[in-house]
Amino acid sequence: MTASPPLVVSENLTKFFPLPKGRKVHAVDGVDLTIHEREIVGLVGESGSGKTTFGKTLIGLLAKTSGTVTYRGKTLPQQYEAADFRRQAKVMQMIFQDPYSSLNPRMTVGEIVGEGLKLHSDLSASDLRDRVASWLSRVGLEPDYMSRYPHEFSGGQRQRIGIARALILEPEFVVCDEPISALDVSVQAQVVNLLEELKASMGLTLLFIAHDLSMVRYISDRMAVMYLGAMAEIGPAQDVFFEPKHPYTQILIASNPEPDPNLERSRKSTTITGEIPSPVDIGPGCRFAARCPHVMEQCRVQTPLLLPLAGQPDRQVACHLFT
Amino acid sequence: MTAPAPPAKQPPLLTVENLQVEFETYGGTVQAVRGVSFSVEAGKTLAIVGESGCGKSVTVQALMGLVPMPPGRLKSGTAELRGRNILGTSQIDGLDFRGREIGMIFQDPMTSLNPTMTIGRQIAETLEVHLGWSRKKAFARAIELLDMARIPEAAQRAKQYPFEFSGGMLQRAMIAMAIACEPAILIADEPTTALDVTIQAQVLDLLGDLQREHGTAIILITHDLGVVARMADEVAVMYAGQIVERGSVDDIFYRPAHPYTVGLRAAMPSNNPDAEHRLLPIEGSPPDLFSPPAGCAYAARCPHAMRICSTHEPAPFVVGADHYGKCWLHHEKAAGGASMIAAAAAPPEKKS
Ligand SMILES: Nc1ncnc2c1ncn2[C@@H]1O[C@H](COP(=O)(O)OP(=O)(O)O)[C@@H](O)[C@H]1O
Ligand SMILES: Nc1ncnc2c1ncn2[C@@H]1O[C@H](COP(=O)(O)OP(=O)(O)O)[C@@H](O)[C@H]1O
Ligand code: SF4
Numbered sequence: 001m002t003a004s005p006p007l008v009v010s011e012n013l014t015k016f017f018p019l020p021k022g023r024k025v026h027a028v029d030g031v032d033l034t035i036h037e038r039e040i041v042g043l044v045g046e047s048g049s050g051k052t053t054f055g056k057t058l059i060g061l062l063a064k065t066s067g068t069v070t071y072r073g074k075t076l077p078q079q080y081e082a083a084d085f086r087r088q089a090k091v092m093q094m095i096f097q098d099p100y101s102s103l104n105p106r107m108t109v110g111e112i113v114g115e116g117l118k119l120h121s122d123l124s125a126s127d128l129r130d131r132v133a134s135w136l137s138r139v140g141l142e143p144d145y146m147s148r149y150p151h152e153f154s155g156g157q158r159q160r161i162g163i164a165r166a167l168i169l170e171p172e173f174v175v176c177d178e179p180i181s182a183l184d185v186s187v188q189a190q191v192v193n194l195l196e197e198l199k200a201s202m203g204l205t206l207l208f209i210a211h212d213l214s215m216v217r218y219i220s221d222r223m224a225v226m227y228l229g230a231m232a233e234i235g236p237a238q239d240v241f242f243e244p245k246h247p248y249t250q251i252l253i254a255s256n257p258e259p260d261p262n263l264e265r266s267r268k269s270t271t272i273t274g275e276i277p278s279p280v281d282i283g284p285g286c287r288f289a290a291r292c293p294h295v296m297e298q299c300r301v302q303t304p305l306l307l308p309l310a311g312q313p314d315r316q317v318a319c320h321l322f323t
Numbered sequence: 324m325t326a327p328a329p330p331a332k333q334p335p336l337l338t339v340e341n342l343q344v345e346f347e348t349y350g351g352t353v354q355a356v357r358g359v360s361f362s363v364e365a366g367k368t369l370a371i372v373g374e375s376g377c378g379k380s381v382t383v384q385a386l387m388g389l390v391p392m393p394p395g396r397l398k399s400g401t402a403e404l405r406g407r408n409i410l411g412t413s414q415i416d417g418l419d420f421r422g423r424e425i426g427m428i429f430q431d432p433m434t435s436l437n438p439t440m441t442i443g444r445q446i447a448e449t450l451e452v453h454l455g456w457s458r459k460k461a462f463a464r465a466i467e468l469l470d471m472a473r474i475p476e477a478a479q480r481a482k483q484y485p486f487e488f489s490g491g492m493l494q495r496a497m498i499a500m501a502i503a504c505e506p507a508i509l510i511a512d513e514p515t516t517a518l519d520v521t522i523q524a525q526v527l528d529l530l531g532d533l534q535r536e537h538g539t540a541i542i543l544i545t546h547d548l549g550v551v552a553r554m555a556d557e558v559a560v561m562y563a564g565q566i567v568e569r570g571s572v573d574d575i576f577y578r579p580a581h582p583y584t585v586g587l588r589a590a591m592p593s594n595n596p597d598a599e600h601r602l603l604p605i606e607g608s609p610p611d612l613f614s615p616p617a618g619c620a621y622a623a624r625c626p627h628a629m630r631i632c633s634t635h636e637p638a639p640f641v642v643g644a645d646h647y648g649k650c651w652l653h654h655e656k657a658a659g660g661a662s663m664i665a666a667a668a669a670p671p672e673k674k675s
């Protein structure tokens with residue numbers, strides 16, 4: 001992949017949620033990630049690892065606790081004002097996981113898809129209708145679905161409505177938060193193919209959050225692995241999937257069941273013990289130390305930095321085994 | 324020396340024949356399960372796979388007497404556990420077979436756990452009810468069972484309430500409860516669907532180990548072909564309330580005999596670098612179960628559909644030992660039909 005210029009860069013991006021008695025949820029804790037123009041970065045990690053919070057903070061839906069996000073080299077505000085939302089909505093959008101709860105049941109499909117355009121442009125009512133109709137057909141729906149309500153549609157159709165709603169403003173950067181997790185396999189393929197087509201035709205840049213590792217490998221140029229609010233590993237998707245370096249990534253990939261019985265029979269069990277700890281008031285040391293099969297003394301006291309691998313500048317790993 | 328006789332095939336533990344379940348609803352009659360037949364052997368895992376709404380849960384709920392009636396209705400069918408009828412009753416010889424001979428775990432453990440009772444007590448209660456054990460003996464066994472289900476510090480954990488457990492631990496506690504009476508069959512309905520992949524691996528390993536140690540038969544319901552490949556000996560592929568293909572796990576993955584099975588596989592990415600392909604969605608959606616089509620239920624979406632497919636329902640054509648596909652392409656007059664499925668199962672167009 002020839003490196004295109006950086007589009008979105010997060011530096012030391014941090015989002016804590018306050019708890020009673022001064023305690024804090026370290027949902028996102030010092031994340032550096034550079035997303036280049038027209039690439040798809042897949043973001044994986046267990047539930048609670050901070051993927052959604054990272055995506056929302058990146059595009060300003062949540063205020064940053066600290067750290068910065070730059071977009072085309074310009075630093076974005078720490079907390080968005082109304083004017084920032086208006087400006088950024090045309091540039092960055094988000095597609096949500098749940099095609100059932102993320103669409104307002106009292107609005108027609110036309111109102112849902114056209115809402116952003118109505119707020120952010122001064123199109124006449126009839127131009128607005130035309131744009132909504134053309135976007136509905138672009139995502140594979142009938143234009144006359146406009147007057148219907150979300151409950152009349154299947155999960156896959158609702159996800160298409162969500163995609164049309166996010167893309168009608170023709171943003172450059174889209175965070176797709178688990179857009180296929182709630183869908184059946186045959187429908188997942190429809191939505192993934194649609195996203196790939198739109199990406200190609202619109203020159204989109206995507207952060208694709210998912211827990212399906214095979215799908216992330218398939219669709220992404222690069223893959224980022226999050227654990228307990230921090231990046232464990234980043235690199236070209238094929239390399240991370242087929243040659244994972246971080247012990248957590250290794251276990252994650254080894255846990256991913258393959259639709260191939262021979263492969264499954266030859267796989268040795270690599271189950272990890274324990275579960276992802278709570279991200280409340282995290283101290284120093286590697287976040288994975290408590291579950292890591294290769295843990296060393298150093299791991300418990302010193303936080304490993306996300307550093308390039310020797311000789312492989314496009315791969316970064318946060319693990320003392322590599323420093 | 325003559326070749327040794329093939330090992331005598333053991334009779335199946337559970338045999339289900341022509342199960343049909345309907346729901347009377349406001350909009351009409353939903354034909355949820357439309358003539359399902361299968362059998363399960365001791366020590367083996369049968370996976371029932373298919374997309375949402377195809378009738379997987381209703382099939383096993385019918386066996387366990389868990390279909391609400393009304394609106395549900397058993398239209399026909401038989402189910403025998405070691406030759407004894409279990410359909411439409413909860414008892415064999417006056418004893419409840421549910422929990423004792425057939426254990427069940429669900430996707431959401433909270434549907435079968437009582438939030439106001441400690442985990443240990445709930446497991447102990449199963450033993451008291453089914454086996455008549457004393458409170459003390461049952462509670463001690465509950466701790467052993469939690470330990471077998473790899474719950475750390477089982478003795479302390481037994482005294483905790485469900486809300487104090489994580490999702491993965493709740494599912495393991497559910498397994499401990501389901502195996503308490505050492506049932507011959509364990510039915511697991513999407514037991515790992517809500518779990519992260521690393522926790523899923525723990526739960527699947529646990530199920531596999533328990534099966535090896537106790538010879539339990541497992542009916543595993545899932546929509547995930549990866550989980551099927553990992554766990555199953557036998558597979559039933561369901562579509563629109565019917566089993567459209569049934570065979571060994573290798574049959575299903577390496578010699579699929581139904582276009583739907585092929586379609587499901589082609590819609591998923593392959594992690595084999597030599598078989599990388601563009602995802603091939605199955606266009607359209609499953610038929611309306613209020614009025615299922617006259618012919619093959621898959622005809623409207625099938626790339627190979629012939630004229631007969633939309634008018635006559637295909638029989639389950641036998642294509643190998645214990646392997647059948649409910650598809651007209653296997654009829655002798657559909658020249659080259661079977662090879663058409665094989666060709667479709669080969670890696671499609673490379674991903675650019
Ligand atoms: N609004 C909130 N208030 C408090 N904690 C939150 C909030 N949103 C998320 N969290 C916590 O932050 C952590 C990361 O959550 P999330 O970003 O949703 O993870 P993921 O998307 O990877 O599942 C979790 O521990 C979650 O409980
Ligand atoms: N209690 C009920 N009342 C009416 N319809 C039902 C009921 N339970 C299930 N169904 C219908 O039966 C069909 C099969 O459902 P189910 O077995 O739950 O599918 P799955 O394969 O996803 O487990 C679906 O169309 C569903 O809507
Ligand atoms: S019977 Fe016909 S429509 Fe049905 S799967 Fe076979 S070829 Fe396709």
Ligand SMILES: [Mg+2]
Pocket residue numbers: 051052053
């Ligand atoms: Mg999330």
Ligand SMILES: [Mg+2]
Pocket residue numbers: 379380381512
């Ligand atoms: Mg179900």
